[in-house]
Amino acid sequence: QQQVKQSPQSLIVQKGGISIINCAYENTAFDYFPWYQQFPGKGPALLIAIRPDVSEKKEGRFTISFNKSAKQFSLHIMDSQPGDSATYFCAAIGTGSYQLTFGKGTKLSVIP
Amino acid sequence: DAGVIQSPRHEVTEMGQEVTLRCKPISGHDYLFWYRQTMMRGLELLIYFNNNVPIDDSGMPEDRFSAKMPNASFSTLKIQPSEPRDSAVYFCASSLIGRPNYGYTFGSGTRLTVV
Secondary structure, three states: OOOEEEEOOEEEEEOOOOEEEEEEEOOOOEEEEEEEEEOOOOOOEEEEEEOOOOOEEEEOOEEEEEEOOOOEEEEEEOOOOHHHOEEEEEEEEEOOOOOOEEOOOEEEEEEO | OOOOEEEOOEEEEOOOOOEEEEEEOOOOOOEEEEEEEEOOOEEEEEEEEEOOEEEEOOOOOOOOEEEEEEEOOEEEEEEOOOOHHHOEEEEEEEEOOOOOOOOOEEOOOEEEEEO
16 A cells, blocks of 8 residues: 555656656655655665645755645755756655655656 | 665575675664665565664565664675565665654665576
8 A cells, every 4th residue: 555645757857947746645644754865876865854734845946845634745846957867755754653655756857 | 974885786696596685874873774676666664673673574575585683783684585576676774763854864775686
């Protein structure tokens, strides 16, 4: 049972454009929602994260939008650059839990 | 700090052989996690340790898989016998306290191919 659904599977964006990746979850016990960035041949690395009591979090060009009632959250990458080309994973973890549940990932390609 | 170190980076083995993957966590981290990544299933948690003790191995797919953590600086994931469907990238991660906002760091992974 996939507890975190991520879309799209792949995304091609022009340099300077906005990349948007969406995730939806089912488990209301989740209390922390990180996003990971993975480059080929590397492990996932924490990019940005949000708690459900906040509707938006921004770090540089990266913004998470969170809709608790809809159980959805999304990653926006503003002014996308070729160096942002990577696979992005949304994830969730519940209170007292040590198990991250990952989405299936989105392969982002930013073309010049 | 060198981060989480995994070895080997690539492993090709024949079906039926024993495979051992190795992980050195970040010094001072008291949680260690083993994940498997495949195209079909994405990233799956196999097992995790706290202070060298296995806490939850419910993600280990079969008895052919076993993991140990003999000390705070070393862990192994063993597959015996290996099968082609075990082909995947295996990641080790370590963390302080076990939460992603406490330095949850992944290694670069071991790409396993079973032929």
